[in-house]
Amino acid sequence: MASVCGMTIENFANNFVCDLVAYEPGKPIEETARELGLDPASIVKVASNENPLGPAPMALDAIRGAAEQMHIYPDGGGYKLRTALAAKNDLNFENVILGNGSNEIIELLCHSFLNKNAALIAAEHAFVVYKLMATLFGANYVEVPDPNFVHDLDAMAAAVTDETRLLFIANPNNPTGTIVDEETIDRFMAKVPDHVVVVFDEAYHEFLTNAPDTLKYVREGRNVIVLRTFSKAYGLAGLRIGYGLGSPQVVNILQKARQPFNTNEVAQRAALASLDDVDHVNATVENNAKGLAFYEVAFQEMGLEYVPSVANFILVNVRGGDYVFAEMLKQGVIVRAMRGYKLPDWVRISIGTEKENDRCLSVLKGVLSSKGSV
Numbered sequence: 001m002a003s004v005c006g007m008t009i010e011n012f013a014n015n016f017v018c019d020l021v022a023y024e025p026g027k028p029i030e031e032t033a034r035e036l037g038l039d040p041a042s043i044v045k046v047a048s049n050e051n052p053l054g055p056a057p058m059a060l061d062a063i064r065g066a067a068e069q070m071h072i073y074p075d076g077g078g079y080k081l082r083t084a085l086a087a088k089n090d091l092n093f094e095n096v097i098l099g100n101g102s103n104e105i106i107e108l109l110c111h112s113f114l115n116k117n118a119a120l121i122a123a124e125h126a127f128v129v130y131k132l133m134a135t136l137f138g139a140n141y142v143e144v145p146d147p148n149f150v151h152d153l154d155a156m157a158a159a160v161t162d163e164t165r166l167l168f169i170a171n172p173n174n175p176t177g178t179i180v181d182e183e184t185i186d187r188f189m190a191k192v193p194d195h196v197v198v199v200f201d202e203a204y205h206e207f208l209t210n211a212p213d214t215l216k217y218v219r220e221g222r223n224v225i226v227l228r229t230f231s232k233a234y235g236l237a238g239l240r241i242g243y244g245l246g247s248p249q250v251v252n253i254l255q256k257a258r259q260p261f262n263t264n265e266v267a268q269r270a271a272l273a274s275l276d277d278v279d280h281v282n283a284t285v286e287n288n289a290k291g292l293a294f295y296e297v298a299f300q301e302m303g304l305e306y307v308p309s310v311a312n313f314i315l316v317n318v319r320g321g322d323y324v325f326a327e328m329l330k331q332g333v334i335v336r337a338m339r340g341y342k343l344p345d346w347v348r349i350s351i352g353t354e355k356e357n358d359r360c361l362s363v364l365k366g367v368l369s370s371k372g373s374v
């Protein structure tokens with residue numbers, strides 16, 4: 001190891017970076033297949049809330065069509081896609097920012113608003129990236145308890161101090177799949193002061209039947225940004241494209257913090273085409289609703305505790321998440337263990353196709369019965 005007077009390079013890096021535990025994504029199919037000596041096609045990955053139906057057919061056409069233009073830089077301003085997103089959401093072009101996944105916009109928010117004297121507020125079982133980012137920027141991470149896995153917006157509002165800059169509401173939240181309703185949000189927004197940017201992370205928005213209207217706060221010019229993505233219902237996780245819908249003053253700041261070509265041309269074109277492929281989104285949402293119902297019934301029959309979900313995944317208490325993850329993996333089914341969320345008894349299962357759900361459930365049942373807890 002390279003060292004200076006017995007010290008390693010780590011001694012010279014920022015502590016808040018070295019002390020981070022890197023984000024652990026769902027285990028990739030190829031890696032699992034290699035390790036188990038299995039055919040990748042035989043593996044069921046229900047670990048990262050991806051769309052089991054794949055990208056939209058219209059997006060696939062756009063991706064193929066884009067190939068020959070790859071010697072040209074992308075449209076750094078994202079004109080066509082931002083215009084389409086603004087129109088779809090009854091907003092203006094200036095309200096829209098594109099990101100390399102909505103995760104990049106989370107990072108841009110932290111870049112723009114956090115420092116060692118600033119704080120980010122999130123719920124105890126919120127999406128883990130908020131904590132990683134707050135830590136990365138040396139800021140104070142304030143975690144508010146979420147009884148029954150539901151964000152407690154009254155407690156979150158009460159946690160705001162002079163140093164609070166960002167407050168994240170994942171709605172629905174990942175990994176819990178729970179939602180807060182519009183009335184609760186309205187009560188919260190009446191209390192939150194103007195020095196705080198409220199971030200509604202709506203990665204699973206398309207799956208909702210009765211989505212709370214948060215864009216009204218964007219139209220009112222509040223210090224709000226709504227994050228959405230093409231990674232989930234639109235099935236473009238591999239292309240990395242998401243967006244933020246915010247008031248112009250918030251979006252302007254973020255535009256300064258991003259790289260000039262932060263989203264690539266293939267992603268922009270595929271995303272634009274996806275917006276028109278309404279049939280694909282509808283099929284995705286329908287498949288998801290069936291899959292959620294399938295798991296809920298099964299878990300009830302098996303006597304397993306689970307969190308009722310409105311998203312495309314479900315959190316279930318298997319009384320040993322690491323064990324169940326590892327045993328299911330051996331049989332080619334990849335779920336997500338939840339120790340990283342301080343839920344060591346639980347796994348999160350993404351909704352798959354009917355066939356994938358059947359396979360996942362039968363493997364889970366087998367693992368639990370040989371473990372002797374069902």
Ligand SMILES: *Cc1c(COP(=O)(O)O)cnc(C)c1O
Pocket residue numbers: 049100101102103104127170173174201203228229230231232237240241242
């Ligand atoms: C999946 C997810 C995202 C989306 O990430 P991308 O970077 O757009 O792929 C954002 N927030 C939450 C809560 C998520 O679960």
